[in-house]
Amino acid sequence: AQSVTQLDSHVSVSEGTPVLLRCNYSSSYSPSLFWYVQHPNKGLQLLLKYTSAATLVKGINGFEAEFKKSETSFHLTKPSAHMSDAAEYFCVVSIYGNNRLAFGKGNQVVVIP
Amino acid sequence: DTGVSQDPRHKITKRGQNVTFRCDPISEHNRLYWYRQTLGQGPEFLTYFQNEAQLEKSRLLSDRFSAERPKGSFSTLEIQRTEQGDSAMYLCASSLGAPNTEAFFGQGTRLTVV
Numbered sequence: 001a002q003s004v005t006q007l008d009s010h011v012s013v014s015e016g017t018p019v020l021l022r023c024n025y026s027s028s029y030s031p032s033l034f035w036y037v038q039h040p041n042k043g044l045q046l047l048l049k050y051t052s053a054a055t056l057v058k059g060i061n062g063f064e065a066e067f068k069k070s071e072t073s074f075h076l077t078k079p080s081a082h083m084s085d086a087a088e089y090f091c092v093v094s095i096y097g098n099n100r101l102a103f104g105k106g107n108q109v110v111v112i113p
Numbered sequence: 114d115t116g117v118s119q120d121p122r123h124k125i126t127k128r129g130q131n132v133t134f135r136c137d138p139i140s141e142h143n144r145l146y147w148y149r150q151t152l153g154q155g156p157e158f159l160t161y162f163q164n165e166a167q168l169e170k171s172r173l174l175s176d177r178f179s180a181e182r183p184k185g186s187f188s189t190l191e192i193q194r195t196e197q198g199d200s201a202m203y204l205c206a207s208s209l210g211a212p213n214t215e216a217f218f219g220q221g222t223r224l225t226v227v
Contacts, residue, residue: 032213036218043218049215094213101146106153106154106155
């Protein structure tokens with residue numbers, strides 16, 4: 001069965017410093033992987049996706065993620081955190097065949113001024 | 114606005130009452146999904162439709178829950194005889210049927226059962 005693991009449910013970063021959110025997945029097939037962001041009182045928004053093309057994926061708002069098959073990882077990074085990055089971030093794997101999504105438990109990111 | 118819309122945004126109901134939520138997907142999307150999110154957790158899959166056909170239901174979807182998509186457009190999710198454990202955010206998403214396409218989410222309906 002496909003699943004994702006996100007450790008560190010709460011992550012604090014100082015404004016202007018790098019952000020790193022870790023995600024490891026398990027999948028019987030070549031996975032499609034996504035990162036979604038959820039701001040308070042707003043819907044889930046797609047940050048970026050990996051679908052077996054380039055392993056380094058660039059997304060919106062300066063985020064990027066690298067797919068590493070050997071490590072079964074899809075970590076999300078951003079060089080410099082901004083106050084507006086404070087939100088909850090979900091790593092997601094798409095289930096082969098029906099495209100339903102399996103979510104990780106999420107990382108709540110706090111940005112310290 | 115051409116995104117996924119959900120109605121109502123908030124619902125407070127007494128235990129034992131029935132509630133119904135509506136989701137309007139992006140018009141050209143033939144797949145529609147329902148998820149449930151509780152505090153501190155990621156969304157969990159409930160069910161999905163390909164056009165009007167309900168193709169999969171999670172074990173989370175007890176017999177008190179029913180979902181429909183009668184004409185392959187909007188969908189409704191009904192919960193009968195609500196329980197306090199049903200309190201959660203109910204999210205709807207839609208996508209094209211092609212493999213590996215992303216899902217677009219509505220803002221959700223927050224249900225509180227008192």
